[in-house]
Amino acid sequence: MSESFFFPASCPLPTGCKDVVELAHGGGGRLTHELVERLFRPAFATCNEDFTHDGATFDAGNERLAFTTDSYVVRPLFFPGGDIGSLAVNGTVNDLAMCGAEPRYLSVGLVIEEGFALATLQRVVESMRAAALAANVRIVTGDTKVVERGKGDGLYVNTSGVGVVRAPAPVVPQRVRAGDAVILSGDIGRHGMAILAVREGLGFETELASDCAPLADTVLALIDEGIELHCLRDLTRGGLATGLIEIAEAANVAMDLIEAAIPVLDPVRGACELLGLDPLYVANEGRFVAFVPADHAGGAVERLRRFDPRATVIGRVVSAHGRPAVRLNALGGARELDMLSGEQLPRIC
Amino acid sequence: MSESFFFPASCPLPTGCKDVVELAHGGGGRLTHELVERLFRPAFATCNEDFTHDGATFDAGNERLAFTTDSYVVRPLFFPGGDIGSLAVNGTVNDLAMCGAEPRYLSVGLVIEEGFALATLQRVVESMRAAALAANVRIVTGDTKVVERGKGDGLYVNTSGVGVVRAPAPVVPQRVRAGDAVILSGDIGRHGMAILAVREGLGFETELASDCAPLADTVLALIDEGIELHCLRDLTRGGLATGLIEIAEAANVAMDLIEAAIPVLDPVRGACELLGLDPLYVANEGRFVAFVPADHAGGAVERLRRFDPRATVIGRVVSAHGRPAVRLNALGGARELDMLSGEQLPRIC
Amino acid sequence: MKHVDEWRDPAAAHRYADAIAKIATRHWTIMEICGGQTHSIVRHGIDRMLPPGITLLHGPGCPVCVTPAGMIDTAIELARRPEVIFCSFGDMLRVPGERDSLLAARAHGADVRVVYSPLDAVALARSHPERLVVFFAIGFETTAPATAMAVLQAEREQLANFCLLVSHVLVPPAIEAILAEPGNGVNGFLAAGHVCTVMGYADYEPLAQRHHVPIVVTGFEPVDLLHGLYLCIRQLEAGEAKVENPYSRAVRREGNAAARTAVAQVFSVQAQRWRGMGEIAASGLGLAPRYRRYDALARFANLDVPAEHANECIAGELLRGRRKPCDCPAFGTRCTPEHPLGATMVSSEGVCAAYYRYRRAESRHAPGEQEARTTTGTL
Amino acid sequence: MKHVDEWRDPAAAHRYADAIAKIATRHWTIMEICGGQTHSIVRHGIDRMLPPGITLLHGPGCPVCVTPAGMIDTAIELARRPEVIFCSFGDMLRVPGERDSLLAARAHGADVRVVYSPLDAVALARSHPERLVVFFAIGFETTAPATAMAVLQAEREQLANFCLLVSHVLVPPAIEAILAEPGNGVNGFLAAGHVCTVMGYADYEPLAQRHHVPIVVTGFEPVDLLHGLYLCIRQLEAGEAKVENPYSRAVRREGNAAARTAVAQVFSVQAQRWRGMGEIAASGLGLAPRYRRYDALARFANLDVPAEHANECIAGELLRGRRKPCDCPAFGTRCTPEHPLGATMVSSEGVCAAYYRYRRAESRHAPGEQEARTTTGTL
Amino acid sequence: MCLAVPGQILTIDGDDPLMRQGRVDFGGIVKAVNLAYVPEAMPGHYVLVHAGFAIAVIDEAEALKTLAALADLDAGEHDT
Amino acid sequence: MCLAVPGQILTIDGDDPLMRQGRVDFGGIVKAVNLAYVPEAMPGHYVLVHAGFAIAVIDEAEALKTLAALADLDAGEHDT
């Protein structure tokens, strides 16, 4: 193997100024992770699994419940393939699904900026209603706050969700083990690129539509099929790479991925090439990875393909030998993936 | 009785411009109520009780659970008697308590503005931790979003909560009936005036401290005492008047209140007089009203006084004869209270 | 609170109410001028303590309500300018001009701030030298000294970025206008205590004499109001028509000399339009010539105050007791509390609002036991 | 995607790798100049496909990394002015100047916008006539035509509120500087394909001859890179030292005439500081005198670019192969990926960052099987 | 119009006539009030405050007299 | 440096030399690109795009020649 060094190969990462919160702290990458690990987990967590997954689970009487929350600050509010309303419903539905739970009840917390058009609010609410119907969840409680003009950005939506765990065993990173297959439920990068194209006025003529969709039925189908689910993770902020690295770290495992197996649609690839972005780090809103024992992989993929024919095994879990890592098998061999320290920025070089 | 008319007696109410969201829509008064009734209930509610109370309740296996959400946008973030963190914990704990539930699990959703000091965030998180410990709830899941500078206001916090219903019968407005005593748990107006004094730079030297506190123990004590709780309501945005009017409307009853019985501390009164505000409409964060059968009123007040000696019966529920109303017994007789159409504004006339 | 609680004492109030019941032998219509008194009357239910023969009329004494709609439109136009920080008392924000309110303008992006005192606006000008701070100077004689002091401080500090949109009004000319109305039916007046604190009550003496009406300088607490009513009715029963001052703890005949001096220095008396009532001679204050540079209307060449539209609102006539809300073609259709056309629909206690709530055929609530309470009398 | 996928074909790539293995008989050190090529090499693992005797050196071809720290400080100073909208390519935002990055400045309130093209900055100037739009013009010969066009459009539209902070650099003088370094150890170069697309490759011919190094104009895809390496090694093995152009689908010897003309019109060649490397003669572009009015440094009288601080960072020496990160006193203590002092600590694939991750004694992870992969060679 | 509230002066600052300020206590909350229009006001006095300005010193003797009128009411006396 | 991506020109607008613009297709997404520096470019051509500008028309014949070189590699031929 040849040796190489000198200048940065991928362009610069976040820096300094850590006395204040930066956008990168919300980007889903390294800084978000550190915020959780250094601030929230020490303050709040009462067990090891708190704050390491999409949601928490706990017993209530003779049932095990899942509970999760997410705030949605997506701009623009309406984008090809969805809007903040459907996103807020599906996002929380999906986090419950990732706990192996059947989503049941949602709450809605709106923070609206003074001057926001009521007609637009109505559209968002209508979209939430439709998304809740489609995902078979009930929105049962809510809250509305209005903030002064200039102190918000139109509309922020929080949804929290409660679901009933249906998986027979915990679906958590800690159960991932060497030998597990890493299964991806469909093509990646659509949501993030659809948003970026509209938001940054990139003037992409072709509509890149978000993949925003509820995943609960898909997950429940796997459970019904008897697939042993070690862990599930929806691939939102930070994309596939970040999701996998978080799991590798929480489970203390390594993963070997086959780059060529990861499906990316041509327009997503085109847009990524143009902006110098890596689709592995681009957000999705209707895609997840499943970790299943190798002998369940075939059945899982087959079942998943009834929802999306692009579902496929993209790699496998191997022993970490003490150093968790996610490696991407490229032309010349394995390259280790890094968690982003912030949002990807368009590159020119 | 003499007759009087001509000019407005209380100064003007909100007007026009209802194509956009105004601050008043979040004020907890008439416009908030209308937003819920016209937009959210039609879109989301699946039963009559959804969106009429502090939280929703539903069965999960052999338990009945309560579920609620609230976003906190209070300015300033730190105020005498509390901060956004303790408020966010106590507020949601209290909404669960108002469902007759024992609060168990909270989620935290933060929307942070770029540039927010990490040290301040740490203080808020620490305050939440302390409040959660004090209220005996676990914060089990969370989410962080960072929005661009100028698109937030430092920090917004959403908390959602899950609790286990401990009251033997539903604690909902619909159970309020003629003959019930209206019991107030303590003095009113402190939180709102404390906030206003700091926020508006009113230069009140004396510290008006918020009454921010968890109410679950108080409520559970009433339940343990065997008090039959028809309805509970914490008196947040919109204050005592709005809370009672909402219940009167939901329960289709009338209420007769004795103004002189309602405890207001002198500094709160002084500040209200100066600004021309009515303490009945000022927000509280540690006060509630309980509706109990007349023969339980004595026991309830006695039990409540162990938490706050100012707890007292302030009125009674009477038949609505088809028109729900809340009447305040003043010098010259009953005056009907109106729901505010927005935040109270300081008056000069 | 001392000097408040004594005057809210229910026993004292009832003794005056009893005394009134004892001396009142005929129907009397008494107008309290001041909106603050009106507020107190309704809040404490003072009107309910009076014998049925006594009718209270609420006068045009709410400064935000009598500010011309055009003036509010001008305020909004100013507030919308990006360089302007527009400051107003809180209760002005909700009143509609011809179309919008300042609150609505703020929701659409105007920088409108609530101040407690005109001096807060001066402080804003001081701390925002790059902006222009405009203060909406409304109010009766009571408030004018506060505005005057803001001008004097701005002058002394040479704050070039501070000015006023002035709509100050004066009470005696309004009383005169009401009394000049043929068949006005007002038998006596409670003069506004705090206006008198500043201006004294000498001005009322010729009025009382000329129109043969008792005028009683009255405070704002229940005992004050009942005391004032008692004295007024006692004069009426006795056929007297003088000025009395039971609010002597706060009012002297000559008023407040320092405050009057400041007002006289900064303002000149001028004709003034009142919302729904048209122009009344010498019933307003404008900036004196030497302070014209603080006049927003002078500062912005193209800015003027549009005349009141001849709209459907008949509030002016309601005010004169000539018509009732149901005579108004807009009532309950184009004019509702949520979308008011006139000031009397703006408040839940306003005539039109009260009628809207209890008198519409389509009312969602059947009329009930409470209805009697809100009946408004004929003059 | 046509013209992409063909050049990523694994089979083709492996055939070149096999061919290289077949012809390489000695140790060769080859530098790819361009950061884009470096990126592609690491992303696709091209270096791992080479025989162990072939060492790839990553050249100073990342324009954001060679931009002087002082220039970034100046950028931040400009961005903080309230009237300025500061526009930059995205990858510039994270690079620290002497202290802060533009991203940090934005978090503290500066109006910093990411643009995809200099024309986006011109459009912002057009739509915000009340603001001053400053575009941070960085990049090599490839990007200079885009900046030139922005200036030409601004001139034609007479946009007075548009200007540039220019830090354009040129490749051949940098190659010359590396080769002039005694004992530099570089045997051959892959010339940056897209620089050559604009400038052609005639300039490299005297260089190749003078220093007797093969220079191969190379594209960015795996097959392009392996093809370029194959040709370079073939020359080295044959003792040749000429310029070859296997990227002929995109590069002609004379480059792009229209683009060169625009660059020559708008810019003049000047001496330029490179971060960590000091000043290199004739290695940068400044605005030509007739376009001086678009120069932010000329526009703001008091603004200049601070000289590079003699700080602890020895990245310049690392670049010349003289020292290693562990020789740096700040390494791992005052300089970490979260708080970098130099550009080579900024990226996770940079030399200092790589050493930080795998070579520190205190590393949280014990060295494992992956370590070999990141070993950096000695020159 | 003209909400005005009585409060007690605690301390007085400055003697610049335009800026004379007092700390005034309203039932336990204390606020800065401009005293320019009540040059006669002293600490301990009650003042009526409107829009940040004291517009009158409350005359305690008159207050007592007025309350006394009430006491005499039943006696039918005619004091105001 | 110098991320540049090949895309196919769909249409060309305007003939102002500074503003000549094309709609260029990159694997299905279409973006406006300044064509000032490729005056010879026509619809159907592939161009290399950097920072919003086409900097070269891709020479298809050269591309094929380069790929052919690969085919000849095992034969040990020396075409570049």
Ligand code: SF4
């Ligand atoms: S109903 Fe409306 S329009 Fe008619 S008089 Fe009343 S306020 Fe004016």
Ligand code: SF4
């Ligand atoms: S460790 Fe930091 S300071 Fe030292 S050479 Fe590397 S980048 Fe420079």
Ligand SMILES: [Mg+2]
């Ligand atoms: Mg998730």
Ligand SMILES: [Mg+2]
């Ligand atoms: Mg979640």
Ligand SMILES: [Mg+2]
């Ligand atoms: Mg989520």
Ligand SMILES: [Mg+2]
């Ligand atoms: Mg709520």
Ligand SMILES: [Mg+2]
């Ligand atoms: Mg509540």
Ligand SMILES: [Mg+2]
């Ligand atoms: Mg709630």
Ligand SMILES: [Mg+2]
């Ligand atoms: Mg609540």
Ligand SMILES: [Mg+2]
């Ligand atoms: Mg989340």
Ligand SMILES: [Mg+2]
């Ligand atoms: Mg009033």
Ligand SMILES: [Mg+2]
């Ligand atoms: Mg680069």
